[in-house]
Amino acid sequence: MQKKKTLRFVDVFAGCGGLSLGLSQAGCRGLFAVEKSPLAFATLKHNLVDNGKFKFDWPGWLPKKAMTCEELLANFSDEIGKLAGQVDLMVGGPPCQGFSTAGKRDPADPRNKMTEQYLSLVGLLNPQFIVIENVSGFDMEFENEVGLDALMDGAKEGSYAAYISQRLTAQGYKVTYGVVNCAEFGVPQNRYRLIMLCELPKNGKLSTVPNLFARLKSKAFGFRKSKALPTDSYVTASDAISDLEISGLELISCSDSDVAGFKEAPYDADIIFTSYQKIMRRGSLKNPPDSRRLPNHKAETIEYFKKVQSVCTPGTSLSVSQRREVGTKKHSTSVLGRNSPSPTITTLPDDIIHYAEPRILTVRENARLQSFPDWFSFKGKYTTGGKLRKFECPRYTQVGNAVPPLLAEAIGQLLIRRFNSVAKSRKRRAGSVKNKVKRLLENIKD
Structure with a gap:
């Protein structure tokens, strides 16, 4: 043959x-x-x-x-x-x-x-x-x-x-x-x-x-x-990233940050909650994936995110009245729905807030929502800003732009x-x- x-x-x-x-x-x-x-x-x-x-x-x-x-x-x-x-x-x-x-x-x-x-x-x-x-x-x-x-x-x-x-x-x-x-x-x-x-x-x-x-x-x-x-429903946000939640964990220094002072959660290679997570972890050989750096949110930012989580309909952007209630003019802010797919992942880290924790998502969580397996590594700086945003493609942008x-x-x-x-x-x-x-x-x- x-x-x-x-x-x-x-x-x-x-x-x-x-x-x-x-x-x-x-x-x-x-x-x-x-x-x-x-x-x-x-x-x-x-x-x-x-x-x-x-x-x-x-x-x-x-x-x-x-x-x-x-x-x-x-x-x-x-x-x-x-x-x-x-x-x-x-x-x-x-x-x-x-x-x-x-x-x-x-x-x-x-x-x-x-x-x-x-x-x-x-x-x-x-x-x-x-x-x-x-x-x-x-x-x-x-x-x-x-x-x-x-x-x-x-x-x-x-x-x-x-x-x-x-x-x-x-x-x-x-x-x-x-x-x-x-x-x-x-x-x-x-x-x-x-x-x-x-x-x-x-x-x-x-x-x-x-x-x-x-x-x-x-x-x-x-x-x-x-x-x-699942064939009777879509894969949900929690199906994708529930194993990466940080609540109750003792954080450690970020292993791959280009800037000092950032933390990440320890990665337990044996925790697999869903069939989707099994696919994402396949081939990682129990090595912790990169790009798990957590944001250094100020106390007032955390309180703001909690307020957004309390008023925002999960999976949708804040309405005009909700933006007025939380005190923001940003149009694209949304909160993940635990039991529904994520909104479209963009190149801006603060467009989406976690469904259970008052923080933005890590690059790795965004990568999971884009279906990148854990063995796939992202290179370069995490974020950029100002005039450089037109010229640079940091990790958050790489993930948001990807197919x-x-x-x-x-x-x-x-x-x-x-x-x-x-x-x-x-x-x-x-x-x-x-x-x-x-x-x-x-x-x-x-």
């Missing part, structure tokens, strides 16, 4: 590696990744390039360092072009700030231009599959139609998703997309993301390509079942099945043609 070919991928705008990790866990093989942030790239490199069982097959001509997609195209376009036919899948989510509903939706935002670089790479690599993940606002119309038309060069639809779909369709791809809640795939978080799944038919016939997005949605229940996760690995794993499983199915069909057709030629030659001899 012929051994199945491994699906090989490249990850663009890779962040700290959430998408690459999930694909690798599914059985795909990474070739290289592109990420401009040195801090985020250091995390990806440590976990998926230099260490562990998911090492990338990094090409010798490409430096293992942070770089932009623009730099990659400018310096290595010839080498990339030679990879055409060797890369089966290209993945990545262009930076979402330009089209996030949480910010100013500016069609002229230069970050949106990175989508063009992504499409240029598609043209060079010509992969069989493409996966793009982005915020749900990726498929919403901009108000500034004039600016959008200029940027899109005549695109008829008013969203970036429609624009990219048109561009990829013109290149021969069957494009399907829609919005999923990551909680459907076992992630303990109500995180809505647009997923675009594209396939370039080997026979050139779009009619033979299934709706990959519809297939992904249909696999959600079975994926949770395969992981022994949840469990969702990525489900996507990887889907594409591997399709990849093998297409390869099997091509082999069967090739065999059929060979037999026809053989019979024709035999008839000629006769």
Whole structure:
């Protein structure tokens, strides 16, 4: 029996590696990744390039360092072009700030231009599959139609998703997309993301390509079942992080803080309360995970958090009247619901308050809510602020920007099945043609 070919991928705008990790866990093989942030790239490199069982097959001509997609195209376009036919899948989510509903939706935002670089790479690599993940606002119309038309060069639809779909369709791809809640795939978080799944038919016939997005949605229940996760409900916040609570514990000095004076809770490797925690702890070899640094809250901050916990409806942001009651103008503050998935994890540490303890979450707790396993280490400083916030990608930001690995794993499983199915069909057709030629030659001899 012929051994199945491994699906090989490249990850663009890779962040700290959430998408690459999930694909690798599914059985795909990474070739290289592109990420401009040195801090985020250091995390990806440590976990998926230099260490562990998911090492990338990094090409010798490409430096293992942070770089932009623009730099990659400018310096290595010839080498990339030679990879055409060797890369089966290209993945990545262009930076979402330009089209996030949480910010100013500016069609002229230069970050949106990175989508063009992504499409240029598609043209060079010509992969069989493409996966793009982005915020749900990726498929919403901009108000500034004039600016959008200029940027899109005549695109008829008013969203970036429609624009990219048109561009990829013109290149021969069957494009399907829609919005999923990551909680459907076992992630303990109500995180809505647009997923675009594209396939370039080997026979050139779009009619033979299934709706990959519809297939992904249909696999959600079975994926949770395969992981022994709840199928009649979603994984909750307490399912994810109850083993990391600190109440009643004697705190110890933080083992990996870039600043002295911080504490962390001791980590008991034998405590596993839920099936989700079992998945998260698998492969950690009883070594305590990093990124468990607790905040040094002032007494008045703790009292403020207690007040927020007393008035806020768990899982939702403070209402206008509730913000007035607790004395804050911050719009995005919410409290975890113990028995429900977390709200969307963001890049700001103080957006979410613990369900039982008057504090913000640790990086590791956020990572758990994003479905990063405990063995996955985060590199660099914990936080940043002021003007540096636009340029640096500390641990909280890395986690908040990431694609949840469990969702990525489900996507990887889907594409591997399709990849093998297409390869099997091509082999069967090739065999059929060979037999026809053989019979024709035999008839000629006769």
